[in-house]
Amino acid sequence: MKNLFSFICLLSFSLLLAQDSAKWVAPIKSFSEIENDTIPSFEEPVKWTTSFEKLSDIEYELKFMAKIIPGWYLYSQNLPEGDALPTEFNFEEVNSKIQLLGLTLEEEPIVEYDQVFKMDLSFFKNETYFTQKVKLIDDETGIVSGQIFYQACDEKLCVFRKENFEFILKDGFASSVNLIIDDASEAKSKKLILDLKDKYRLNQNSISKEYGSFINLFLLGFLAGIIALLTPCIFPMIPITVSYFMNQSSSKRQGAFRSFMYGFFIVLIYLLLSLPFHFFEFVDPQILNTLSTNVIVNIIFFGVFIFFAFSFFGFYEITLPVSWLNNSDSSSEITNLTGIFFMALTLAIVSFSCTGPILGSLLVGSLTVDSGATDLTVAIFGFGLALALPFSFLSFFPSVVKNIPKSGGWMTKFKIILGFLELALALKFLSNADLVSNWGILKREIFVGIWVLISIFLAANLFGLYRFPYETKNNKKDYSYKVLGTLFFFFAIYLSQGLFKSTNKLSLLSGFTPPTFYSVYETEGECPLGLNCYKDFYSGLRYAEKLNKPILIDFTGWACVNCRRMEENVWSKxxxxxxxxxxxxxxxxxxxDRQKLRDDQMFKFKYFNGKIFSVETIGDKWSAFQILNFKTASQPFYVTISSDMTVLNSPIQYSNANEFEIWLKEGLTNYSSL
Structure with a gap:
């Protein structure tokens, strides 16, 4: 049994580390799918219209109406500097021909927490409007013009736009907007078009795959149930309960049926725990995600998990009110199905001191998954099924009951291991609160250092160097504990790599530790993850020709939410x-990129829908480059090509790590066959 105990401990810890990967299940998209579900036929996510009201002979109120297509949102003007791109109104000839009276006003925005930027950000949905009062400085002014710079996003993609506007305030003034592209602009536009080969790959599905996120969650719940099953509150009850059903029934068939229903009701009781979360999600689809990222909630979880840990260490027991147990037990006569249900409920109540912390960990872990209540139900189903199976299965094979290992000191040690794991999980929630509030108290290296100490203290307990108050001294040599202690000691050595800048990877803990950029060390370079990159296509092309390597074009943005997600969670693998x-x-x-181009590099660019776009910045240039060559305008967007302009595989956008790796390797395979 001790060998099984050791195996379960290791398996539970490894799956605990893998739990966070369930967050990263996102479907890969072919180019045709990207066009269809982002901006079909270059339909803009935000459509602007303008109007004005004359306040006096020289004062006007300008109104900008934004109609936002469903599923997209437009950021407010007022965002923290350096993060998402705020909406900005740029008026021309200010203080020479017009005077701005006050700030540009906006409606009350929606404010929600952004998981990537780790802060609350404000934005608008469906439609909104902005107003700006202006004063004309002289009588010869009759037109007010300028640009709107803005960022619009949906759940997976972001676009960056510059919209020209013009108000003709007086009669007799003609529009200054030039709807004709001059020859020089036409030539500069054509210069951006690549002579791509094998363009058919732009419309291929490079990877198709079905995802097992529900299976992962079910297995996580099932494993949590097995761990709970091995605790002192439940494990000794298995042979007693099975024998009771068999002895109190008139036949083996009736005994097996009652045991089966007992297991069924155990599953049902735990499934009922997830129903309130479905109601909360129905009322507000974002409530579970909001709860899981709320600072106060994370601090509460931190305290609760510390409380759970010390209960496993034996300083106290967590119990439900005695009245609940008495009422349930009084109704648990097995003369009918109702009695069997209350027997199952009694087990759930009695075992809460052991199952509560484990179930709490499972609940919180499931709530951090984006899909919310459904994921929680799947995980709890696995938990309940693992608890129920021994009771139902053994009733069909009662002779196996005699072979079940006896309870003993290994259960106490098992609870201590769970206590240390609860401490490690508690720190994760404090880290979430720290990242959200930017307190700077749990930088990556500090977090890892505490986990090193937890691992060392756990190893020391397994070696027998100290005991908790309720542990009894075991004079027998127990090599299984020493093996486990050695493994946790080596795990501490592995963790210690995260304390140093040169070895601060810890890929096995991706998603649990704070991100690498949240470090006590200074980070260098402006390329993602310290990679060597080029921010000019033609410079990168020359370098690829020199090294005879394929090219990965990364269409991104400084304020692109999902670009950061890809870099931090996928590229870091x-x-x-x-x-x-x-x-x-x-x-x-x-x-x-808002850096201005030289005057001789600026030009006018016409969208495929006929709209005129002024290319004045580096960002404008690469946006036009993306549209002209790949017929899309959203980010992140990745393309692999060779230096002779051969398209190597279908473009890809937001995806998980395994798919992105397969996609990269497919590009290398196609490149090697050229």
């Missing part, structure tokens, strides 16, 4: 990182 660093020439083109 060691196998993906090594491919990007060693096999490709990375060209990152920032479509929201």
């Amino acid at each position: 060691p196998t993906v990182y090594n491919i990007l660093n060693e096999e490709y020439v990375l060209i990152s083109l920032y479509v929201d």
